[in-house]
Amino acid sequence: MHKYAVVLFNLGGPDSLEAVEPFLFNLFSDRDIFKIPFGQKLFAKIMSRLRAPKVKEKYKHIGGKSPLNEWTELQRSMLHAELQKVFSGVEVYTAMRYWNPTIEEVNEKIAEIPFDKIALIPLYPHYSLTTTGSAFNEWRRNYKGDTGRLTYVYDYFANLKYISALNERIDESIGRFPKEVRGDIQIVFSAHGIPESLVKKGDPYPKQITKTVECVMEARNYSHEYHLCFQSKVGPAKWLKPSTDEMITGLAAKRKRQLLIVPVSFVSDHIETSFELDIEYRIIADKADIENYLVMKGLNDSTIFVAALKELAVQALQSKN
Numbered sequence: 596m597h598k599y600a601v602v603l604f605n606l607g608g609p610d611s612l613e614a615v616e617p618f619l620f621n622l623f624s625d626r627d628i629f630k631i632p633f634g635q636k637l638f639a640k641i642m643s644r645l646r647a648p649k650v651k652e653k654y655k656h657i658g659g660k661s662p663l664n665e666w667t668e669l670q671r672s673m674l675h676a677e678l679q680k681v682f683s684g685v686e687v688y689t690a691m692r693y694w695n696p697t698i699e700e701v702n703e704k705i706a707e708i709p710f711d712k713i714a715l716i717p718l719y720p721h722y723s724l725t726t727t728g729s730a731f732n733e734w735r736r737n738y739k740g741d742t743g744r745l746t747y748v749y750d751y752f753a754n755l756k757y758i759s760a761l762n763e764r765i766d767e768s769i770g771r772f773p774k775e776v777r778g779d780i781q782i783v784f785s786a787h788g789i790p791e792s793l794v795k796k797g798d799p800y801p802k803q804i805t806k807t808v809e810c811v812m813e814a815r816n817y818s819h820e821y822h823l824c825f826q827s828k829v830g831p832a833k834w835l836k837p838s839t840d841e842m843i844t845g846l847a848a849k850r851k852r853q854l855l856i857v858p859v860s861f862v863s864d865h866i867e868t869s870f871e872l873d874i875e876y877r878i879i880a881d882k883a884d885i886e887n888y889l890v891m892k893g894l895n896d897s898t899i900f901v902a903a904l905k906e907l908a909v910q911a912l913q914s915k916n
């Protein structure tokens with residue numbers, strides 16, 4: 596009997612207020628994102644200590660911890676149940692880039708089991724060096740086994756089941772608007788931003804995000820006016836534009852009063868959806884006289900999204916790479 600493993604990669608998030616600073620330390624220690632010529636650990640220590648108080652306040656507003664960990668575990672267990680219908684000997688793991696279980700820990704577990712094939716699947720549908728690239732680099736640094744067993748899934752931004760999962764959530768969200776204004780809804784796709792410098796170096800992320808948005812709207816027969824913007828800018832460098840807050844105020848200036856915010860680069864709710872979009876930017880929307888401001892919930896427990904992961908996993912495990 597063949598033995599298979601699937602590893603789902605995600606960012607991870609602090610599971611308590613006390614975990615915020617060490618989580619940030621792990622983030623700022625990532626050399627794929629913060630390329631410090633020397634003193635990386637010192638830089639990470641200073642930055643995490645400076646930012647922790649403000650970030651803690653944000654987490655207090657959403658229950659004192661990140662919901663991402665629990666949603667990721669649910670996605671893992673749902674996928675495991677589905678894959679057991681196809682393979683009798685299959686295990687599914689989650690590996691977090693900046694929290695627990697760490698990529699290093701998952702590598703140690705997998706090293707003890709003679710898997711015939713290991714599929715590596717990011718919970719980031721769109722490839723960027725800052726997400727999937729960083730996670731896969733960390734995996735390679737820690738992996739000690741036969742690389743011939745590994746198969747990498749780099750992206751799935753146009754996967755039909757993933758697109759269907761997004762549209763199911765969009766339809767649910769539209770149903771929460773008053774009937775008389777549903778035709779006036781502006782669908783605002785909000786993706787996590789990245790520095791423009793990365794795009795100039797060839798990072799495919801913005802093109803893949805744009806493709807996802809087009810696939811979603813094409814599947815909807817372009818049911819509503821729609822827009823793409825980017826959030827979560829950090830630091831003084833130029834990031835992808837337009838920003839989500841600018842998009843909100845810009846639409847308000849055009850007398851667009853019905854906004855549905857669709858987090859498009861995230862597959863589960865976390866601080867950037869639950870706080871940044873649903874609390875911080877809601878204040879901006881209220882000040883701009885937006886009548887109805889609604890943030891779509893993440894894919895979280897979506898059975899259609901898990902079906903997309905199952906499809907990717909089966910293809911990867913049955914491939915002859």
